[in-house]
Amino acid sequence: MRILVTGAAGFIGRMVVEALAARDDLVVDGQPGQIASIIATDIAAGPLADLSARHDRVCAIPGSLDDPDVLARIRENAPDVIVHLAAVVSGLAEQDFDLGMRVNVHSTIALIDACRAMSHPPVFLFSSSVAVFSCPGNDTISETTLPAPMSSYGTQKLICELLVRDASRKGFIKGRAIRFPTISVRPGKPNRAASSFASGIIREPLAGMRADLPVGHDLRLHLASPLKALDGILVAIGLSQDTIGVETTLTLPGTSVTVAGMIEALSRLAGPQCAALITPRPDPAIERIVASWPGQILSPRAESLGFSANANIEEIIQEYMDGSQQAGR
């Protein structure tokens, strides 16, 4: 089988490509099969070239999904599985509305259109986000709660969930849209995303650096580790379409933890001197945004389909300390 990964140069994209390159077989749509090739596409050509240089079975298609040549090459390759991760992140989609629409909505429409030209409908995994939700007071909601996005990013992700659902009903694709929790601990540097602190307050202290905490200790976050996100992608690919049925959107289970709980766990695992590097620096703008985030999302349907959350926040922090977000390299 051939597997296409879009946004393959991103953090999750690279994890997926590395994990697929490290194995020979994969369950797809309920059936085990052999991985023949992994087609990696992204606008960032450098990381793609690196991936294809290191793995014989990885073939790179650098370029944008709004480039007809890139779409033509995807159609020619006729992938059996598409893992569609390419996206403009939350902050940027809010700042540049047109860019968000182009990358997050129109590219997904174009990719689904490309699938219609293929001889058989591919498994199409779309990466959505719990940013489709909002709720008053950092409350507990469920996977069947009415989405109410408070950002263009969340709106665009929700629109694509609906496109995937309808295209699956029409038989164009075997769709599954999975809503990722906030991913923590992400490697790298702090960014301007409101959720940046959810990784920063673990990552920076572990590197011996100070980390600002812009929110209160009582705020609850709904988290998944990078490896748990990867696990969710593989489980979603493996499910048969019959099992999923008409409702192709799945909300991944997450671990609900307070900021205080994160700090306590960090202190237990890395010592109080590490946790002491976290400096409260309230930011009303960020506090206002995060107050509308669900503190917990119950997802019994996703759990019954085989998705799972991290055991606890300690597991999430330990995974980062072990460097296991780079598993498969």
Place this chain on the structure above:
Amino acid sequence: MRILVTGAAGFIGRMVVEALAARDDLVVDGQPGQIASIIATDIAAGPLADLSARHDRVCAIPGSLDDPDVLARIRENAPDVIVHLAAVVSGLAEQDFDLGMRVNVHSTIALIDACRAMSHPPVFLFSSSVAVFSCPGNDTISETTLPAPMSSYGTQKLICELLVRDASRKGFIKGRAIRFPTISVRPGKPNRAASSFASGIIREPLAGMRADLPVGHDLRLHLASPLKALDGILVAIGLSQDTIGVETTLTLPGTSVTVAGMIEALSRLAGPQCAALITPRPDPAIERIVASWPGQILSPRAESLGFSANANIEEIIQEYMDGSQQAGR
């Protein structure tokens, strides 16, 4: 003020243009104002020419919303109010997916984009549909029920609701998306829509013609008369954006009635010999579709904002008998 009506040659579109042409003032976004001109656009040039010939203040822009020239003329006219009715109907959107996406989704995106070029955000009324909903067993649902469209038409309407909601949050437009109940009694001929019988079993017998009844007598329908739909459009235009807030989608109240109740009302108003022209002719395909339609939709929020349902099915039938669906001519 200038008011743009798209899909102005359609049944509801003509009603809206006629009603606006018959009055001098209109409450828009909470403020009364004078109607200076009505810009009517549609791909059907003939009916548009008729409208503009009969009303001095009606100006016709024939053409498609995917024609850059049409969009340029709309931008030049910089309407204060947009009533966006242009759409491909349910059956056709299911049959021709690309046409449905182009007209129902991409044209709405293009129209919202055109608004961003204007000096002030116009009131933007989008006509959605209760086709965004489905439920098992013809059940009672509410305006806050999670939409689960079972057609490309319903999916496309839901996507546009989300686009209107986000564009309003961003300040591009003053959006309001209203979900119309099944409109009955529509004039004209039966069509291939699954809902065709909801008008046909009243309209045809009143014209002395037989009407097939493809569904059971116990099926409940959620109906609004054409004048009630027009009323909903005018109420929605009048609401101030502050009153509507971030949730710009409004589900119009409807009248819930069984098929048996419709036939009884017809018998009372037009005599049993009229109702006897309805011939049961079960159609399993239609029965399967309508069983997923909500039998009733509770909409307390819409009611609190000033929207209302018809008093009863008698009022709906009487309106058609009075020919009052052509009021304003």
